[in-house]
Amino acid sequence: MHSRSFIQEQIAPYQQSLANHLVTAVIILNGDLAIVYANPAAEALLNKSLYRLYSTDSEVIFANTSITTARLEQLLATGQEFTDSDIMVELSPNHRFTAEITASSVEFKKTPHVLLELKQIDQQKQISLEVFQHQQWLAARDLIKGLAHEIKNPLGGLRGAAQLLSKEVNNDQQEYTSMIIEQADRLTNLVDRLLGPNQLPQIQAQNIHGILEKVCKLVSYSNEKNIHLLRDYDPSIPAVECDQEKLQQAVLNIVNNAIQAIDEGNTITLKTRIASNKTIYGKRIKLAVHISIIDNGPGIPSEIQDTLFYPMVSGRSNGTGLGLSISQTLINQHQGKLSCHSIPGHTEFTILLPLKQQALKQQPLPQALLSQENKL
Incomplete structure (x- = not known):
C-alpha cells in the first residue's frame, strides 16, 4: 500500500493542470476578494485574459448581482458555500451573460481563498x-x-x-x-x-426572396408614412420548402405591424441569412433559413413581450391582436419558429424555417435587389 506522501506526489501534476482543462469557468479570489486565478474557460467567458483579470476586484465583475462583498467575506469567515442561479453578469453593454455560480472556500498556502465556479446557462x-x-x-x-x-x-x-x-x-x-x-x-x-387558418400548407420549393419581394410590392400600394425599406439578402440561400401564400401572409402581417408602430420616414429592414445548428422548440435543426424583419421604432412594451403572439394581445389601442397570432400559426405549420427581441429603437422579428440539405439550388436575385435601400 502506497504512502500518503507518495500518492500526493503522483497526483500533483494532475491537480495543477486540471483546472486549465475544465469546461466550467473557475475563478479564485484571495483574502481581499481580488482575482488571483482564472482558468481558460473563465477567460473565454469574461472575454479577458488572466493578465488583465489579475488583481481585479470581484465587485467589478459581479456588480449589481447577488454575489456581494458581504456574502464573500462571510464565506471566508465561515466556510459555508452557496450556489446562486440566474445571475446576470454585465461586463459591458455588449457583453452580458446569465450564469449559475457556486462559491466555496479553499485554502492555498494556509490562507483562505474563494473558489467561484461559473456555468453559463443562457442557451438552456x-x-x-x-x-x-x-x-x-x-x-x-x-x-x-x-x-x-x-x-x-x-x-x-x-x-x-x-x-x-x-x-x-x-x-x-x-x-x-x-x-x-x-x-x-x-x-x-x-x-x-x-x-385562424385551418388549411394545411401546400408545400413546394420556393424562392424566399421572391416571396419577400411580393410583400414589399403589396405594402408599397399604401405607404402614407414614406417608410423606407432596406433589403439585405443572401443570394446563396437555396429553395425553401414552404407554402408561398401562407409565408407571404405571415411576413406581411409582421411588416404591417412595424409600419403602424414606427414614425414617418423610418426604416424597415428585410434580412435573410443561412443559420446552422439552431434549436426550434427543443429540436435541433442542422440548417435553417433565418429571416429578420427589423425596424427602428419605439419598441414593444416589455409587459406584453412574453405574450405577444397570443390571440387578442396588442400594443396598440386600436389593434386587434390577431395579426401576430396568425403569423405564429402559419410559421408553426411550417415546423418553423417566430420570435421577437425588442428594445427602444430596435425591434427584430425572426423567422426560422428548417432547410433540407438536399434543397434545390435557387437562382440568385438580380444584383440590383441585394443590399439596397428602396422606398416602399
Whole structure:
C-alpha cells in the first residue's frame, strides 16, 4: 500500500493542470476578494485574459448581482458555500451573460481563498423559455378555438331565426332584424379570424426572396408614412420548402405591424441569412433559413413581450391582436419558429424555417435587389 506522501506526489501534476482543462469557468479570489486565478474557460467567458483579470476586484465583475462583498467575506469567515442561479453578469453593454455560480472556500498556502465556479446557462434558459411560451401559446390557441366554436354555433341559429322573423314583420320593423343579422355576421367573422387558418400548407420549393419581394410590392400600394425599406439578402440561400401564400401572409402581417408602430420616414429592414445548428422548440435543426424583419421604432412594451403572439394581445389601442397570432400559426405549420427581441429603437422579428440539405439550388436575385435601400 502506497504512502500518503507518495500518492500526493503522483497526483500533483494532475491537480495543477486540471483546472486549465475544465469546461466550467473557475475563478479564485484571495483574502481581499481580488482575482488571483482564472482558468481558460473563465477567460473565454469574461472575454479577458488572466493578465488583465489579475488583481481585479470581484465587485467589478459581479456588480449589481447577488454575489456581494458581504456574502464573500462571510464565506471566508465561515466556510459555508452557496450556489446562486440566474445571475446576470454585465461586463459591458455588449457583453452580458446569465450564469449559475457556486462559491466555496479553499485554502492555498494556509490562507483562505474563494473558489467561484461559473456555468453559463443562457442557451438552456432561452430554450426552456421558448418551449414554455410555445406550450402556453398552444394552450391559449386551443382555448380560443373551443370558445369560438361554442360562440359560433348559437350565432348561426340566431341569424337564421332573425331571417325567418324578418319575413313576418312589417317594413318598419325590418331594421331590427337587419341589425341582428348584421351583428351576427360581424361576430361570425371575428370568430373565424380567432380560429385562424385551418388549411394545411401546400408545400413546394420556393424562392424566399421572391416571396419577400411580393410583400414589399403589396405594402408599397399604401405607404402614407414614406417608410423606407432596406433589403439585405443572401443570394446563396437555396429553395425553401414552404407554402408561398401562407409565408407571404405571415411576413406581411409582421411588416404591417412595424409600419403602424414606427414614425414617418423610418426604416424597415428585410434580412435573410443561412443559420446552422439552431434549436426550434427543443429540436435541433442542422440548417435553417433565418429571416429578420427589423425596424427602428419605439419598441414593444416589455409587459406584453412574453405574450405577444397570443390571440387578442396588442400594443396598440386600436389593434386587434390577431395579426401576430396568425403569423405564429402559419410559421408553426411550417415546423418553423417566430420570435421577437425588442428594445427602444430596435425591434427584430425572426423567422426560422428548417432547410433540407438536399434543397434545390435557387437562382440568385438580380444584383440590383441585394443590399439596397428602396422606398416602399
